[in-house]
Amino acid sequence: MSEARTRILDAARALFLSGGAGAVTMRSVAERVGVTATALYRHFENKDELLGEVINAGFRGFGGYLYRALQGATPQERLQRSGQAYLDFALEQPEMYRTIFMSTRPAEACTAREPSMDATFRFLVDRVRECIQQGALRQDEPEDVALFIWAHVHGLVSLYLTGASGQTEQEFRETYRRSVERLFSGLSP
Amino acid sequence: MSEARTRILDAARALFLSGGAGAVTMRSVAERVGVTATALYRHFENKDELLGEVINAGFRGFGGYLYRALQGATPQERLQRSGQAYLDFALEQPEMYRTIFMSTRPAEACTAREPSMDATFRFLVDRVRECIQQGALRQDEPEDVALFIWAHVHGLVSLYLTGASGQTEQEFRETYRRSVERLFSGLSP
DNA sequence: GTCTATAGGTGGATAGAC
DNA sequence: GTCTATCCACCTATAGAC
Numbered sequence: 001m002s003e004a005r006t007r008i009l010d011a012a013r014a015l016f017l018s019g020g021a022g023a024v025t026m027r028s029v030a031e032r033v034g035v036t037a038t039a040l041y042r043h044f045e046n047k048d049e050l051l052g053e054v055i056n057a058g059f060r061g062f063g064g065y066l067y068r069a070l071q072g073a074t075p076q077e078r079l080q081r082s083g084q085a086y087l088d089f090a091l092e093q094p095e096m097y098r099t100i101f102m103s104t105r106p107a108e109a110c111t112a113r114e115p116s117m118d119a120t121f122r123f124l125v126d127r128v129r130e131c132i133q134q135g136a137l138r139q140d141e142p143e144d145v146a147l148f149i150w151a152h153v154h155g156l157v158s159l160y161l162t163g164a165s166g167q168t169e170q171e172f173r174e175t176y177r178r179s180v181e182r183l184f185s186g187l188s189p
Numbered sequence: 190m191s192e193a194r195t196r197i198l199d200a201a202r203a204l205f206l207s208g209g210a211g212a213v214t215m216r217s218v219a220e221r222v223g224v225t226a227t228a229l230y231r232h233f234e235n236k237d238e239l240l241g242e243v244i245n246a247g248f249r250g251f252g253g254y255l256y257r258a259l260q261g262a263t264p265q266e267r268l269q270r271s272g273q274a275y276l277d278f279a280l281e282q283p284e285m286y287r288t289i290f291m292s293t294r295p296a297e298a299c300t301a302r303e304p305s306m307d308a309t310f311r312f313l314v315d316r317v318r319e320c321i322q323q324g325a326l327r328q329d330e331p332e333d334v335a336l337f338i339w340a341h342v343h344g345l346v347s348l349y350l351t352g353a354s355g356q357t358e359q360e361f362r363e364t365y366r367r368s369v370e371r372l373f374s375g376l377s378p
Numbered sequence: 379g380t381c382t383a384t385a386g387g388t389g390g391a392t393a394g395a396c
Numbered sequence: 397g398t399c400t401a402t403c404c405a406c407c408t409a410t411a412g413a414c
Contacts, residue, residue: 102351
């Protein structure tokens with residue numbers, strides 16, 4: 001990848017992370033890079049391509065968070081770390097979380113959006129399945145349990161990001177911990 | 190309220206419900222009413238006032254859905270109907286649901302947004318409390334249980350509205366029913 | 379109350395000089 | 397590769413005629 005292209009993508013990503021997709025315009029990106037807007041068209045076909053690459057990078061970043069959870073030694077530790085990784089991503093990159101999981105529109109340009117939600121779901125199904133097989137979770141359909149868990153953590157996170165709770169980040173981390181604990185107590189054998 | 194003002198609000202509401210806040214422009218509203226954009230300024234100070242009234246009407250509409258749940262005869266029936274009302278509102282007015290519960294920004298003009306989320310939460314706390322007192326739910330902190338339930342149903346609904354599940358509305362209604370059933374089995378005495 | 383005309387802003391994108 | 401100049405589309409909002 002060319003030097004210039006990378007600098008443009010970095011600028012676009014910084015704008016996106018601090019202000020969402022709406023903050024990314026050809027003019028704002030160009031200003032941040034220190035060139036004029038027209039110069040960007042030497043490196044990207046159009047705005048859709050630029051924004052699409054920013055968002056695809058975000059998907060890969062989320063995948064990285066989840067992947068780290070696989071370092072856990074046991075099934076239940078991997079599941080627990082997955083929940084923690086999910087929370088970390090949401091709190092560290094809220095605008096990206098919004099784009100991937102809370103918005104319908106802004107991923108027009110981007111091909112990887114639905115696949116990414118699929119992948120998230122399948123990753124979670126795998127974590128649940130191994131927990132059930134190993135006896136850490138009650139016998140049940142892994143898909144149903146996975147959706148049950150995902151809906152719950154996504155609901156918590158998105159209520160927080162929307163400002164429903166009026167909690168600080170620290171308070172919310174504690175709320176999240178307790179709520180997930182309660183969730184698993186209802187799913188245990 | 191003047192005749193003209195009502196017709197303008199109706200047009201704005203229709204545009205909002207089908208295309209979200211972004212679909213409401215002074216031009217689009219005016220065209221729908223059959224006048225020019227400038228005419229609207231005789232009836233509304235500016236766009237913020239117009240959009241704000243549309244959204245406030247949406248809040249009141251949501252309140253109406255919940256209120257109907259109070260017709261249930263027993264605490265558990267009122268709680269169960271509340272969950273159904275929540276689902277009905279989300280599926281019948283998805284754009285309004287998004288604006289109230291899934292977006293940070295677009296309620297700038299509108300004063301009633303955070304209060305409305307507060308009210309939703311308190312309504313649910315009341316439903317939970319009477320279920321606990323009556324023995325239909327396990328002894329616990331009503332606030333914690335209410336958040337637990339809200340996060341769950343909100344998570345289900347918003348994953349569906351975001352397109353995560355790829356389900357049809359009928360399939361999702363069934364998923365919702367089963368997931369809520371599972372939720373309460375974990376909260377029962 | 380509604381119109382036409384118009385000001386002023388933001389955004390995406392292209393042509394052609396350098 | 398980057399610039400200037402420019403076009404086009406779309407938006408909010410105001411002034412003043414009717």
